[in-house]
Amino acid sequence: MSAVAVDNLSSRLDAVVEEAQERVKTFQTEAETAHHEVRDRFQRFLPIADRIVAIAREKLEQLRTRLKFDVIPAQFQTEQSYSRSVTLDVKSELAGTIKLIFRLSHDSDVRQISLAYDLQIVPVYFRFNSHSEMEMPLEAFDEAVVGQWLDDRIVEFAKVMLEMHLTKQHQQRALVSDVVAGITFPKHYAAATLDHDGTTYYFISEETRREFAQRHGLNP
Numbered sequence: 001m002s003a004v005a006v007d008n009l010s011s012r013l014d015a016v017v018e019e020a021q022e023r024v025k026t027f028q029t030e031a032e033t034a035h036h037e038v039r040d041r042f043q044r045f046l047p048i049a050d051r052i053v054a055i056a057r058e059k060l061e062q063l064r065t066r067l068k069f070d071v072i073p074a075q076f077q078t079e080q081s082y083s084r085s086v087t088l089d090v091k092s093e094l095a096g097t098i099k100l101i102f103r104l105s106h107d108s109d110v111r112q113i114s115l116a117y118d119l120q121i122v123p124v125y126f127r128f129n130s131h132s133e134m135e136m137p138l139e140a141f142d143e144a145v146v147g148q149w150l151d152d153r154i155v156e157f158a159k160v161m162l163e164m165h166l167t168k169q170h171q172q173r174a175l176v177s178d179v180v181a182g183i184t185f186p187k188h189y190a191a192a193t194l195d196h197d198g199t200t201y202y203f204i205s206e207e208t209r210r211e212f213a214q215r216h217g218l219n220p
Helices: 003-064 143-174 206-215
Strands: 069-077 082-090 097-106 112-122 131-137 175-178 183-186 192-196 199-203
Touching: 003 069, 003 082, 003 097, 003 112, 003 143, 097 143, 112 143, 131 143, 143 175, 175 199, 192 206, 199 206
Parallel strands: none
Antiparallel strands: 069 082, 082 097, 097 112, 112 131, 175 183, 192 199
């Protein structure tokens, strides 16, 4: 191989290495810039988050005057990450579990404010909206829009509670009890009935109906 060819190869390899080094430097510069930008946005996010929490607390206090619930707060925060939630544990005979959860957080680049609404009801006998989300650009934070979203979710929850009351009343009219078996069930599940002293009794099986009849000296 001639000296000219060697020099040419060497210069080309040097150019490749130099290009790679420049790419690394560019990446490092861009990464550092992005890191500073995220950190700056996070610092702008924190007072906005405090304001949203204050708005939510004021609105939930209005709900508390109408409904009993325990408040379970949770918060996670690092130098560049924030997540906060509040769970309303509602005490009611309408269901075994009624939990309303509001969450406040942001996306990975801290460009979007994220609000979430989750409603857990167990057991439940009707359809309802169990989840809702809202995202808002950090640079376009609008207190009125956030307040309206919170209002809408709280009213939505209130309507669910009203529906639960109506459903419970309906169930109480539609449910019957087998006095022999000691269980309550929907009326249309009854396997047998028996009229006694002006009252209709419902039974989950023919066997419990016969046992009831025998207890009261009736024709089985």
